[in-house]
Amino acid sequence: DTGVSQNPRHKITKRGQNVTFRCDPISEHNRLYWYRQTLGQGPEFLTYFQNEAQLEKSRLLSDRFSAERPKGSFSTLEIQRTEQGDSAMYLCASIGLAGGPGSEQYFGPGTRLTVT
Amino acid sequence: DQQVKQNSPSLSVQEGRISILNCDYTNSMFDYFLWYKKYPAEGPTFLISISSIKDKNEDGRFTVFLNKSAKHLSLHIVPSQPGDSAVYFCAALNTGNQFYFGTGTSLTVIP
Numbered sequence: 001d002t003g004v005s006q007n008p009r010h011k012i013t014k015r016g017q018n019v020t021f022r023c024d025p026i027s028e029h030n031r032l033y034w035y036r037q038t039l040g041q042g043p044e045f046l047t048y049f050q051n052e053a054q055l056e057k058s059r060l061l062s063d064r065f066s067a068e069r070p071k072g073s074f075s076t077l078e079i080q081r082t083e084q085g086d087s088a089m090y091l092c093a094s095i096g097l098a099g100g101p102g103s104e105q106y107f108g109p110g111t112r113l114t115v116t
Numbered sequence: 117d118q119q120v121k122q123n124s125p126s127l128s129v130q131e132g133r134i135s136i137l138n139c140d141y142t143n144s145m146f147d148y149f150l151w152y153k154k155y156p157a158e159g160p161t162f163l164i165s166i167s168s169i170k171d172k173n174e175d176g177r178f179t180v181f182l183n184k185s186a187k188h189l190s191l192h193i194v195p196s197q198p199g200d201s202a203v204y205f206c207a208a209l210n211t212g213n214q215f216y217f218g219t220g221t222s223l224t225v226i227p
Contacts (some may be wrong), residue, residue: 002161033215042120042205042217043160056212059166091159106161107152 004108006092012114014083020078021111023093032075033105034067035091036060043091049075082115089113117142120208122218130226135193137221139206142187146208146216151180151191154220156201163204164191191224 003045013019025032035043046065048056051072061067064082069075079086089112091103093105121140129135139149147168153162166173166180166189173180179192193200203220210216 014156031213035217040125040219042122042207042219043215045214045216050212050213055216058214093159104162104165105160107161109157 004094004106005054006090006094008111010114013115015084016037016081018078018080018096019082019113020076021090021092021113022110023075023077025035025074025092026096026106027031027088029094029096029106030070030072031095033073033091033093033095034077037089037091037110038087046077079113082113084108084115087113087115120206120216120217120218122204122221123207125162125219126222126224127225128224129196131198135191135196135200135223135225137190137191137193137206139191139203139218140187141189141208141216143208143210143216144184144187146210148181149180149189149208150207150209150215151178152205152207152217153200154205157207160205173222193223196223198225198227201225 006087008112028100032049037043045058047067049069064080067077089110093107119142150165151163154160162216164175164178164180182189201224203222206218208216
């Protein structure tokens with residue numbers, strides 16, 4: 001399978017705990033996006049990497065959220081001191097090097113986080 | 117603030133007829149617009165896009181129309197098929213490489 005993969009697919013955690021999600025993009029894709037999606041809403045942009053550089057961050061990304069892409073391949077999204085409002089689907093997407101503006105994003109299946 | 121809006125949460129269409137999904141946006145600086153389709157338990161999949169310098173783009177059964185003066189775009193699916201039943205999101209891209217998504221329209225194509 002050469003698509004975008006995300007792990008874990010589901011995570012249940014207690015409020016106050018830290019969680020980390022992983023995204024493996026399509027191997028030759030240099031651009032990587034993280035989104036959050038809650039029920040009845042579309043994906044909300046969180047952050048964007050080009051190779052290992054984090055180029056954009058949404059105001060939605062509070063200080064409790066941090067994302068990395070250390071070698072320009074896989075990425076991790078960590079949420080510290082989780083709150084119930086963090087419960088959502090976290091989606092990762094990637095775009096290839098040759099893709100111009102408006103190019104196709106390939107989405108992973110998402111990680112569903114439930115904070116109890 | 118919701119910069120991309122899909123005001124119809126659901127739409128039902130008979131198989132073989134046209135499906136028209138609508139989307140409005142507020143930011144005149146968006147460069148590209150895209151439509152995605154999402155099945156349950158899967159991530160969105162790209163359908164079709166259009167540059168802000170064009171007013172129409174067609175790909176098989178899917179056509180996207182852009183009306184910049186009205187800040188409105190629409191997706192036409194002709195003919196509609198039961199396999200088209202899914203949630204459709206429109207999205208817009210700004211110069212900062214941020215994508216803004218609408219809230220989605222759930223399309224049901226009735227056999």
